[in-house]
Amino acid sequence: DTGVSQDPRHKITKRGQNVTFRCDPISEHNRLYWYRQTLGQGPEFLTYFQNEAQLEKSRLLSDRFSAERPKGSFSTLEIQRTEQGDSAMYLCASSLARTGEKFTGELFFGEGSRLTVL
């Protein structure tokens, strides 16, 4: 399967612990996005990378959240000092933007990493 893969699929942690999620996008895709989805809601934009550059962060991304894409391939999303309100599905998506293209159309999503904070 050459789609977007996320790891782990499920994570249960205690409040105050740190967690890290990994996303491997489709190999030729230069854009990578992180979204958060809570039950019954649509995905909420968190952050976006063009290659290795993080170009925007949502106000939802507090100081406890950090995302990286060091080599422009896989990405990690770390949440420090987790809170119960962080419990959600964290979705990663990727897309291919051609030179000068802004809207890339389809986002290819992974199956998500579900976080439960006790």
Added chain:
Amino acid sequence: GESVGLHLPTLSVQEGDNSIINCAYSNSASDYFIWYKQESGKGPQFIIDIRSNMDKRQGQRVTVLLNKTVKHLSLQIAATQPGDSAVYFCAENTGGFKTIFGAGTRLFVKA
């Protein structure tokens, strides 16, 4: 501000009938509108998109209609099948990198 919403949280249709899922948006600057399907335990899957300079676009068994006058978007699914059961999200994009999703409509297909 930017927001995308849906008229109905759930829709139940008989197998073989046509389904219509509606969506309202508020950002006049949105240039692209997209429909995604999300099955249980999976990430959203792209269905179809439409640019703001169009009012209709057809795909395989799906049609998206855009009415910019009333800021309304709809997804029509022809001959609905059990495999169409899922949550459907409309989303909008202002021609950049950020796609904003609505809350979703759950479609139930009765056999």
